[in-house]
Amino acid sequence: MKFTQTFIPTLKEAPRDAEIISHKLLFRAGLIRKLSSGIYSYLPLGIRSIQKISNIIREGMKRGGAQEVLLPLVIQKDLWEESGRWQAYGKELLRFQDRHEKWFTIGPTHEEVIVDLVRGDVKSYRQLPVNLYQIAPKFRDEIRPRFGLMRGREFIMKDGYSFDMDEAHANVTYQKMYDAYNWIFQQCGLRFRAVEADTGTIGGKFSHEFMVLANTGEEAIVSCSACGYAANVEKAEIGYQESAAAADSAPAGPAPVLVPTPGKHTVGEVSAFLQVPASDIIKTMIVKADGGFVAALLRGDRELNLIKLKNALNADDVQLAGDADCMKLTGAHAGSLGPVGLSVRIVADLEVTTMQSAVTGANQDGHHYTGVRQGRDFQPSVFADIRNAVAGDACPHCFKPLEITRGIEVGHIFKLGTKYSRKMNAEFLGENGAPQPFVMGCYGIGVGRTLAASIEQNNDKDGIIFPLTIAPYELELIAINMKDPDIADTAGSLYEELLRDGYDIIFDDRDISPGMKLKDADLLGFPLRIIVGTKFKNQGTLEIKVRKTGEVVTATRETLRETLLSLRKSLLP
């Protein structure tokens, strides 16, 4: 492709609303433009990269035994009512009516459609497994779209769904998809990690998220370099080698003392005011669990993990209570709560059991207790790991210190089981002749997000550094001065040759200053760059620059192909 024949509107400055680096660079390099909040157009370079990622996904899916389909974008309400999600999905589901005032949605995900499709045509276990996927736009009416392609409302996603006759077969399919995902992200040239994830309300023990490692990632990943354990912080367990009942055997100290702490609400404020470390404070949070209330206790410097709490309580729905509920239950506002004298059920984090003389809220505004002791002054009914892991906590498998890194979720696979097949009455006849529901799995990849994540991970001050496999073009040819006939002619014929050789090449044939071409080349981030310039005029040499390393290799026209081949090879994943 010649630069002058395509549409690559590069920009010196990013628009003001671009916050993160990938958003800025996608915009400045002319890969995307915004139409509306969270809604983007893909320009020629953007769609090329998206297509390369899509093709890698297709290859990976093929290897994993899945077939491509294309499902409708617009879905009628009754299917969503069958699954119960018309009510359950909430405001993220875009709903609208056609001219007959019939309700529809633009699919944010396609379980209903795929189940409807398969139940109509798959009637026997002999037809299983069925594993179908599509790569298509989706729409989720996010409360707050942000970060460009990272969290848009309309976005391109690969979503796949598998149907198996039983758990054992579903597990095999799951494993194939797990392997396929590893292959796909590796082919995309990403540094990533598959981590164990919470399965949410779906249940089952298999769920993995594929996280691209990047400091700007929205998710925290807990990992152990000693044994390879890795999990989303929502899920990550903490290793405790012995259940600490130490507090019970320690000698009892003096009874709790009520101290005034006027205007001190946060752990930080109380800690500073009373001159005690945050780790000696027990913070008390009132939580609404399935309609009832419980008090969750944590060391002052820890964060509550609602998912762990939900699992510990065996509850379906857990959320923090509002200030009004706190007031009603304890007689104090949030900020002065404590477990002493509380009437609600108490759930204590395992760490709390080792605290023998703690500071807690006194359930009167502006007062705290000191010298509070678990077992004597209050009695939790449940002890559980309910906090977020932090760096240095023990690995649940090998007890070595855990590390925390950040990641961007680009893929998620999990077992759906029979949740949808039961609700939507999707059954087949098994070997025993009895009808039974399909055992399903579901597998997603954010395609646009993968592009954004790659840029988030691979960039420098000058611009994007594309991995070879997903770059819009692999190779850029630059003629330093198009007005110089020697240079222009050489570059022109070189372009034709390389094109014939099958290179994925773009030729910057614009008649503009060298500075602009070179700046644009850095910004656009194609992996390899050939420069035809004064060195060619004077010495007959061409320059090949590797964007990733900055390495410059010179070649003659004779050695160019060989040099390109080996450089290209060095950039393969």
Add this chain to the structure above:
RNA sequence: CGGGGCGUGGCUCAGCCUGGUAGAGCGUUCGGUUCGGGACCGAAAGGUCGGCGGUCCAAAUCCGCCCGCCCCGACCA
């Protein structure tokens, strides 16, 4: 949804407080000089100042309503 901010040429922004001629840089067009890191000289095009209404002799500027966009929002207990 709650809180905050913004909306002026394609992009980044000034002007608004204190009403009176709409500005700069980048980009674009034309001519010329340049040609290895967003070059230089000269000329030019391009703006319903987000929309509607109000106040006023006069509104980008003051007031009201609306629209759009952006940021923050359990972890305070």
